[in-house]
Amino acid sequence: MQDFYDVLHSRRDVRTGFRPDPIDDEVLTRVLRAAHAAPSVGFSQPWDFVLVRDPATRERVHTLVDEHRTRYAASLPAARAEALRSIRIEAIRETPLNVVVTADPTRGGRHTLGRHGRPEMGPYSAALAVQNLWLAARAEGLGVGWVSFFGDDGLAELHELLDLPPHVEVVAYLCVGHVDAFPDRPELEGHGWARRRPLEWAVHQEGWGSRGLPGAEPVALLESTVDAVGPVDEAARGAARERLDRMTKPRGALGRVEDVAVTLAGIAATPIPPVPAPAAVAVFAGDHGVHAQGVTPWPQEVTVQMVGNIVGGGAVVNAFARQLGAEVQVVDVGVAADLDPAPGLLPRKVAHGTADMTEGPALTREQARRAVEHGIEVARDLVAAGNRCLLTGDMGIANTTAAATLVCAFTGADPATVTGRGTGIDDATLARKTDVVRRALERHRPDPADPIGVLAAVGGLEHAGLAGFVLGAAALRTPVVLDGVIAGAGALVAAALAPDVPGYCLAGHRSAEPGGRLVLEHLGCTPLLELDMRLGEGTGALLALPVLQGAARAMADVATFDSAGVTDKTDG
Ligand SMILES: Cc1cc2nc3c(=O)[nH]c(=O)nc-3n(C[C@H](O)[C@H](O)[C@H](O)COP(=O)(O)O)c2cc1C
The missing domain is CATH 3.40.109.10 (NADH Oxidase)
Structure with missing residues (x-):
C-alpha cells in the first residue's frame, strides 16, 4: 500500500x-x-x-x-x-x-452505457x-x-x-x-x-461551502478566513528596518519607500520580502438600486458597457496593467445584465444589482455573505496561481454612493464630509446624493459591530466582493494594494471582521473623493501617490505597484555597508 x-x-x-x-x-x-x-x-x-x-x-x-x-x-x-x-x-x-x-x-x-448525453x-x-x-x-x-x-x-x-x-x-x-x-x-x-492549493480548500461536506477534511468540524469560508488573519510579523519588520539602516545609502534616504519595504517584510514574515510580482488586479463589478435616486448622471447600462470594455482590454486599467506587466481579472458579482462568457471574466453573480437602500436593505445577509466569499475565493485563486501581489479594482455606476454610506457607517462621519462628486456631478446632484446617504443611514442605522449586516443594509456587491478579496489576501499573507474609496469601503468591512487586516493593505493613492482620505486615516494607511485621480477600476492601485516592487527589489539587491566595504557616516 x-x-x-x-x-x-x-x-x-x-x-x-x-x-x-x-x-x-x-x-x-x-x-x-x-x-x-x-x-x-x-x-x-x-x-x-x-x-x-x-x-x-x-x-x-x-x-x-x-x-x-x-x-x-x-x-x-x-x-x-x-x-x-x-x-x-x-x-x-x-x-x-x-x-x-x-x-x-x-x-x-x-x-455506450453512461455516454448518452x-x-x-x-x-x-x-x-x-x-x-x-x-x-x-x-x-x-x-x-x-x-x-x-x-x-x-x-x-x-x-x-x-x-x-x-x-x-x-x-x-x-x-x-x-x-x-x-x-x-x-x-x-x-x-x-x-x-502553488499547491491546500486539500482543505477542496473538500466540502454535504454541500458546497462547508469545508473540512473528513473527521474535522466543517467551517464556512468566511469564518475560516477571518480566523486565518493574524498580525504581521513584527520581528521581520524590525529586521527590515535594521537592514535598511545598513544599506549603502544615507539612513532614511528612501523616505516612505522604506516604510513600504518594512510593510512588505512584515507581511511576508521575512526581512527581505519577495518582489511583489506577478501581480493581478481584480475588478469587482456590480450595479446599484440606489441609482434610481438620481445620484449620478451616468445611465446604469454604462456598468455593463465598461465591463465589456475592460474584458476587451480597452479601459485605462488595461493600459496601466499592460504597461506594468500585471493581469486584469473582472469579477461579475452583481452586474444588472447577463454577461456572455469571456476569458478574463469571472462569473460570480450574486444578484442583478442591489435593491435601492433608501427603500429597504440593499441585499439580504445571505447575498452579502456570498459576495464576500466570492471575493475570498478570487484572492485564493489568484494567489494559488502564483501572484505575489493583489490589487483592488471596481466598476459600478452609483457605487460611490454605497461607498460613502459604508464609510459613514464604519467611521461615524457625517454624510456631508464623506459624499463626493464621484464621476463628476453638479451641486444639485451632490446635494441629492448626500441626502440619499443620510436617508439610508437613518433608515437602517447600520451597526459597525455587524459588518455583514452593514453590507446587507447599505453596501454594494462589489464592495462586499472587495471586502472578501482583502480578507483573502490578508489570510494568505499577501500584500493587497487598495485603489480608491470603493476598495477603501470594502477594506473597512474587512477590518471590522478581522482587525489585523490593515497591516496587509497598502494604499495606492489618495483618491479625490472626500471619503478616501477618511478611510485611509481609519485604516492607518498612508497613500503612496496623490494624483487627484478618481477613476476607480484599479488604476490608482496599479500606478503604485512599481513603488512596492522597487522597495522589495532594493531590499534584495542593495549592498550593505559591511558587504560592500563602504564606510558609514560617523555619528553627528
Ligand atoms: C491536461 C494536462 C496538460 C498539461 N500540459 C502541459 C504542457 O503543455 N507543458 C508542460 O510543461 N506541462 C504540462 N502539464 C503538466 C502540469 O504542468 C503538471 O502536471 C503540474 O504542474 C503539476 O506538476 P506534477 O505533475 O509534477 O505534479 C500538463 C498536465 C495536464 C494534466
Missing part, C-alpha cells in the same frame, strides 16, 4: 534531465498494459496509443509546439511572460519516445488511461511530460503527420524517457508559477 502512495506522490511532470537510452520493450509493454487497465465509460476503452520515435517527426512536432508557445507568451502580461522564459514546457526531442494518446468518440456504438465521458476515460500510464512509468523509473501546447492548426498537422483518422481526437502528447531523479515538487511550483 505504502509503495502505491509513494509512487503516486512522487510522480512528476518531467521536462528536463532525460537520458537518451531507449526504453526496454517489456517495460514499455507493462506501462501500456497499465494504461489499458484504466476505467472507461460503458467499458468503451476509447483510447489508442501511437508510439513515435522517428526524430524527424519529433522535430516537426517540436516546431509546432514552439510556435504555439511563442503565441502563448505574446498573450501574457509581461511579468508572466518573463517567468515563462525560464520554464521548459516539453522534452519532445530529448526523450527517445513520444506517446500520443487518442480518444475515439464513436467507439462502443451509439448506446455526456460525450465528454469518452475523452475523460482516455485521460484516466494517461494517468495510469503516468503512474506505471513512475514506478518503472520513467519520466513523463504532458505537452498540450497545440493550437487548432497544430493539432490538424499532428493528425496528418501521424495518419490519425479524422474521427479520432488527440487527448495527450506525452514525452517519455528514463531519468536519474524526479523533482520533489511540481516544476511549476519550483518556478513560483503556481
